[in-house]
Amino acid sequence: xxxxxxxxxxxxxxxxxxxxxxxxxxxxxxxxxxxxxxxxxxxxxxxxxxxxxxxxxxxxxxxxxxxxxxxxxxxxxxxxxxxxxxxxxxxxxxxxxxxxxxxxxxxxxxxxxxxxxxxxxxxxxxxxxxxxxxxxxxxxxxxxxxxxxxxxxxxxxxxxxxxxxxxxxxxxxxxxxxxxxxxxxxxxxxxxxxxxxxxxxxxxxxxxxxxxxxxxxxxxxxxxxxxxxxxxxx
Amino acid sequence: xxxxxxxxxxxxxxxxxxxxxxxxxxxxxxxxxxxxxxxxxxxxxxxxxxxxxxxxxxxxxxxxxxxxxxxxxxxxxxxxxxxxxxxxxxxxxxxxxxxxxxxxxxxxxxxxxxxxxxxxxxxxxxxxxxxxxxxxxxxxxxxxxxxxxxxxxxxxxxxxxxxxxxxxxxxxxxxxxxxxxxxxxxxxxxxxxxxxxxxxxxxxxxxxxxxxxxxxxxxxxxxxxxxxxxxxxxxxxxxxxxxxxxxxxxxxxxxxxxxxxxxxxxxxxxxxxxxxxxxxxxxxxxxxxxxxxxxxxxxxxxxxxxxxxxxxxxxxxxxxxxxxxxxxxxxxxxxxxxxxxxxxxxxxxxxxxxxxxxxxxxxxxxxxxxxxxxxxxxxxxxxxxxxxxxxxxxxxxxxxxxxxxxxxxxxxxxxx
Numbered sequence: 001x002x003x004x005x006x007x008x009x010x011x012x013x014x015x016x017x018x019x020x021x022x023x024x025x026x027x028x029x030x031x032x033x034x035x036x037x038x039x040x041x042x043x044x045x046x047x048x049x050x051x052x053x054x055x056x057x058x059x060x061x062x063x064x065x066x067x068x069x070x071x072x073x074x075x076x077x078x079x080x081x082x083x084x085x086x087x088x089x090x091x092x093x094x095x096x097x098x099x100x101x102x103x104x105x106x107x108x109x110x111x112x113x114x115x116x117x118x119x120x121x122x123x124x125x126x127x128x129x130x131x132x133x134x135x136x137x138x139x140x141x142x143x144x145x146x147x148x149x150x151x152x153x154x155x156x157x158x159x160x161x162x163x164x165x166x167x168x169x170x171x172x173x174x175x176x177x178x179x180x181x182x183x184x185x186x187x188x189x190x191x192x193x194x195x196x197x198x199x200x201x202x203x204x205x206x207x208x209x210x211x212x213x214x215x216x217x218x219x220x221x222x223x224x225x226x227x228x229x230x231x232x233x234x
Numbered sequence: 235x236x237x238x239x240x241x242x243x244x245x246x247x248x249x250x251x252x253x254x255x256x257x258x259x260x261x262x263x264x265x266x267x268x269x270x271x272x273x274x275x276x277x278x279x280x281x282x283x284x285x286x287x288x289x290x291x292x293x294x295x296x297x298x299x300x301x302x303x304x305x306x307x308x309x310x311x312x313x314x315x316x317x318x319x320x321x322x323x324x325x326x327x328x329x330x331x332x333x334x335x336x337x338x339x340x341x342x343x344x345x346x347x348x349x350x351x352x353x354x355x356x357x358x359x360x361x362x363x364x365x366x367x368x369x370x371x372x373x374x375x376x377x378x379x380x381x382x383x384x385x386x387x388x389x390x391x392x393x394x395x396x397x398x399x400x401x402x403x404x405x406x407x408x409x410x411x412x413x414x415x416x417x418x419x420x421x422x423x424x425x426x427x428x429x430x431x432x433x434x435x436x437x438x439x440x441x442x443x444x445x446x447x448x449x450x451x452x453x454x455x456x457x458x459x460x461x462x463x464x465x466x467x468x469x470x471x472x473x474x475x476x477x478x479x480x481x482x483x484x485x486x487x488x489x490x491x492x493x494x495x496x497x498x499x500x501x502x503x504x505x506x507x508x509x510x511x512x513x514x515x516x517x518x519x520x521x522x523x524x525x526x527x528x529x530x531x532x533x534x535x536x537x538x539x540x541x542x543x544x545x546x547x548x549x550x551x552x553x554x555x556x557x558x559x560x561x562x563x564x565x566x567x568x569x570x571x572x573x574x575x576x577x578x579x580x581x582x583x584x585x586x587x588x589x590x591x592x593x594x595x596x597x598x599x600x601x602x603x604x605x606x607x608x609x610x611x612x613x614x615x616x617x618x619x620x621x622x623x624x625x626x627x628x629x630x631x632x633x634x635x636x637x638x639x640x641x642x643x644x645x646x647x648x649x650x
Contacts, residue, residue, distance in 0.1 A: 094556055104247050
């Protein structure tokens with residue numbers, strides 16, 4: 001995924017509204033945003049400010065009502081649902097607040113899921129899964145099911161699943177929101193390491209100021225508009 | 235392969251629900267297999283064949299048919315009068331004899347009663363359906379039994395169920411006290427049995443033995459037996475094709491030899507179909523009400539289970555979509571789950587039905603027409619697979635289709 005002028009994500013005058021009965025709810029208003037390649041960007045803001053909606057648009061899970069979303073050289077906002085599905089598999093890794101691992105699958109199988117959609121041999125899949133689990137420090141727990149893992153371990157499996165296809169963009173929605181302080185710190189360490197060692201671009205939505213401190217840059221959303229503030233550990 | 239593994243793991247996810255659904259499929263496929271087996275057999279015996287089919291001569295106006303035995307000789311020749319007339323390829327006469335082991339009429343019950351067919355022994359191997367096409371290993375014991383009938387005037391061949399029911403075995407001797415042929419009591423010796431299957435309830439003996447007994451009655455009583463002139467019940471004629479059948483029919487029905495009583499000539503299948511007329515409503519109900527109702531219930535059972543399962547996993551479906559699974563692939567996962575569960579349960583059910591009914595119970599004792607028992611055809615094993623998978627597919631289409639509408643954005647926290 002090539003960048004344009006060093007930016008991997010370019011959001012141009014994006015508008016997103018929803019209908020609630022006869023009422024129109026504007027969630028994002030004329031929002032423009034550039035994210036440089038390799039940046040760890042934090043998104044903060046009060047509930048209902050549009051953070052998750054923005055994340056959904058960038059990750060190709062939703063389409064804007066108006067405006068454009070570019071990721072690399074791809075106009076994501078113009079893709080069909082099936083094009084988006086294929087694109088997400090290759091280019092975006094997702095980390096969820098509640099992990100969303102499949103309970104019937106082992107850690108290995110959960111991480112392997114996105115690879116099933118790619119033209120890889122079983123040997124290649126296995127190698128990539130083991131590498132991803134090794135990166136998050138879970139190579140001893142590959143045969144465990146989610147129910148046999150702690151919250152922190154489950155989130156690490158979630159991160160392994162997000163990076164196993166080697167995407168350039170990782171979107172994380174409250175990745176520490178369901179974890180204790182120690183586990184949250186471990187997860188943030190891993191995300192920081194991914195950015196540094198693997199040059200991943202990370203977009204993280206969070207309510208947690210401690211988590212936001214790990215970001216290179218933190219953007220605040222209020223009523224669907226961006227309010228940039230200096231901060232982040234860099 | 236991996237997707238199949240995922241489907242299997244999803245089936246194992248809620249073992250209780252999967253087991254209950256599977257049990258529902260097992261029971262319903264069992265019932266539908268029984269119904270279809272009965273209908274399949276009746277369809278088979280009432281279907282008109284295009285070649286090598288058999289016709290039945292019987293009394294035109296009376297059921298059961300009772301013709302004089304004097305008809306037999308000419309009917310066996312197809313009533314051929316002129317050199318160019320058609321003659322049947324083979325023929326067989328049937329005389330029904332009902333008798334009881336119990337001499338005291340007040341003590342006679344169904345359990346101590348037997349109905350047998352008096353015929354020419356050799357015809358068992360040439361004119362009886364299925365027996366005329368036995369493989370060599372099964373034909374040998376039958377031929378031996380037929381030879382026993384030819385060699386012993388009082389020989390009798392009994393089907394396996396009849397032997398079991400009456401507690402007899404080969405070599406046993408017994409007397410049957412006539413029911414329809416009053417005062418005709420016949421002593422028999424069991425000389426063999428029929429191959430397992432369709433003829434388990436059949437009993438056959440030499441027609442000469444019955445005719446000799448009727449002659450002896452006349453000599454002893456100085457008057458013929460009341461049934462002496464009504465002893466021929468059916469005459470079977472084998473013809474090569476439809477044209478020969480039609481010509482033979484014209485020869486027989488136009489012959490002055492069969493004026494009183496008049497006779498009719500029809501295919502075996504239409505003869506059976508006529509007999510089945512009495513059961514028409516019952517069979518119609520089985521075919522068009524009961525079986526479809528069971529299939530619909532089956533689809534509902536599976537639909538219900540899959541709906542619950544899908545509703546519980548909406549978030550998982552959304553996660554799969556987020557990861558890049560396309561709606562069609564998720565649809566396939568859900569359908570695969572239902573079809574695998576339904577198909578496998580159906581296959582197990584029909585296989586078990588085949589083994590249980592045919593080998594453990596000796597056929598389905600469904601008292602309809604003159605068929606003592608119905609057997610599950612081998613093809614029914616595949617019916618179970620098809621019925622289970624088909625109804626599962628039909629029942630899971632709607633819930634599976636609904637998974638396409640799962641919104642991927644819903645997997646992220648709603649609060650942000």
